[in-house]
Amino acid sequence: MSETAIRFREDLMTWAKGEIREYPWRAPDASLYEVFVAEFFLTQTPADNVADVYPEFLDEFDSLATIDESHEDELVAAIEPLGFHNMRAEALKRIATNHDELPTEPERLRSLPRVGPYVANATLCFALKRRIPIVDRNVVRVYERVFGDAFPQSDSAREAFAEEMLPATGEEARTYNLALLDFGALVCHKRSPDCPVCFASGYCEYAVGLAEDQ
DNA sequence: AAATCGGGGTA
């Protein structure tokens, strides 16, 4: 692992202490089900929108069993403001009819409808504090900027890279992954990242390149 | 690995 990688990890962990965002589903004691529901909703949906419906949703649907007993229309109504409600309601219903409990193995979780690598890994890392990497568009953007060509192209190599970046323990990996998402959302924006304010601007390939262009 | 999908956001 490169010096830059080690430094980025340390800097991000330091940044995490002050800047990490608080959401209900990020509570340390949030259950597997609660975290799963959140991650399931958070794809392609702003966190603040999810926050608006999340408490009420958990109130009405406190378990897979409850979803199983309810009608899909109620499910649709509860998540309507989020968009993708039909797709998501159908998938949740299908999950609830086939499972009493959520699987805790990444591959098994990933086999559920509309649950891909991101949702599965994020759920297990955040809920069970497993040392598992997460790779979404934010993560790809951040690593591409900071590490340039050293960040690989293929999904499998990216997952391996992200895994190497994780700190030693599951607890730390959870903090690191949360910080990585927030860093991508709050500092390393898709367009016009806040390089002047960023802890990595001294060694990030993108920021250094910008400085050289001046 | 690349193409496709469904649907929300944006120019």
Added chain:
DNA sequence: TACCCAGATTT
């Protein structure tokens, strides 16, 4: 209206 986008799914 047309295009873009993120993640999942399909080929």
